[in-house]
Amino acid sequence: MAGIRLQDVADLAGVSMKTVSNVVHDYEHVSSKTRQKVQAAIDELGYRPNMMGRRLATGKTGLIALAFAAVSIPYFAELARVVSSVAARHGYRVLLEETDATLEGERAVVASSEAGMVDGVIFQPSVMSSTEIARHRTDIPMVTLGEGAAPLSMDRVMIDNVAAARDATLHLVKLGRRRIGFVGHERSGLSATSAQRIMGYQHALExxxxxxxxxxxxxxxxxxxxxxxxxxxxxxDAGLRVDGLVCRDDLAAIGALRALRERQLRVPEDVAITGWDNIQMSAVTFPSITTVAPDLEALAERAVSLLVERMGGFAGVGRHELVGYDLVFRESAPAVS
Structure with a gap:
């Protein structure tokens, strides 16, 4: 509700403005009874703290930004959900920024970082170089995600894409497949993600x-x-013959399923398929998709924790960390019995 002030909350709760402020900023020395009374008034009035006012008073906004290519990509939508949940446990809310995987969009993230509206940024770059990212404004702490190059001065969290792609490919080999293709990389030029996954695929074949x-x-x-x-x-249609496909992501696997079905090729009998990301829809396609499942909870927890440390004053060299993944077996490439 627009126009609700701190004083309005204090009047309804029958407490001082200072007490309301203490509750809003989650200070320890407020009794549970008073905290409940103030929270009830906040909920009834729909009061929302003024972020800029909070920044002036405390030096913090309580917001962090999560920047990535597009929320329309299912993986990023699911990542946003998990990061928001983890951030809430640390006392932060999350502001989403979409870059459209363009250089202009990513430069806007590292140059402005919402101009003082957030305390830190978690950023998954698609096209920016590590050198350019390293030149971002230093007053806003930043943690990067994913396979793209990361500056040595900046924290990064990712899974081992080469190892995961190797595991997915080796699973198809164990199923007896010998002409295994890779689907979904960019025709215009390899992203860091595609390059690493193709590398793991190649290692497994060789x-x-x-x-x-x-x-x-x-x-x-x-x-x-x-x-x-x-x-x-x-x-x-041009004559490619395969008995297995390692797909760059679950969207590529879903597209491959349709293309194969349109040509009366059965999955997994004729062509076994693996995907990547374990997006929710991969479990309900027909057939369901065997997929690489990054540990999103661990990814989000490490990224938020590292960012909180940076926002708290940590100024050491970048910490580049790996989190785990699983290969989730479903109908498109069943587990080896």
Whole structure:
């Protein structure tokens, strides 16, 4: 509700403005009875603290930004949900920023960081170089996520993409597949994500005595299910023959499922498929998708914890940390019995 003031909350709760302020800022020395009374008044009036006023009073806003390519990408939507939950446990709310995976959008994140509206930023870059990221405004602490290059001065949290892609590929090899393709990398140029996943895929093939044939790499115009439908369809119509597909992400796997079905190829009988990200819809496709599942809870917890330390004054060199992942077995590439 617009126009609600601290004084209005104090009047309704029958306490002083100082007491309301103590509750809003979560000071310890407030009795539970008083805290409940003030919170009830806050809820009834719909009071929301003025973030700029809070910053002037405490030096903090209680907000952190989470910046990534697009919330329309299911993985990022699920990441946002988990980061928001973890941040709340640390006493922070999360402001989402979309960069559209463009250089202009990412530069805006590192240059402005919402101009004093947030206390820190968790940022998953797609196109910026580590050198340029390192030149970001130093008054806003930042932690990066993902496979892109990260400055040595900045914290980063990610999973081992090479190892995870190797594990997914080796699973298809264990299923007896010998012509295994890779689906979903960018036709216009490899992102760091695609490059690392292709590297793991290649290592698995070579360690299994299989040929890493460039003809088995199926690119798409966009990182999307529709892009994978078109890319896989074109490759199959041009004569590509595979019995396994490692897909860059679950969207690529969903697109591959459709392209194969349109050509009467069965999954997993004719072609076994693995995806990546373990987005919610991967469990309910037909068939359901075997997928690499990053430990999102651990990823979010480490990123938020590192950022909280930075916001608290930690000024050491960057800490680059790995969190775990699992290969979740479903119908598209069943577990080896």
């Amino acid at each position: 360690s299994s005595g299989l040929v890493a044939d460039p003809a088995l790499l199926v690119a798409s115009e966009s990182i999307s299910a529709a892009g994978a439908v078109a890319g896989v369809g074109e490759a199959l």
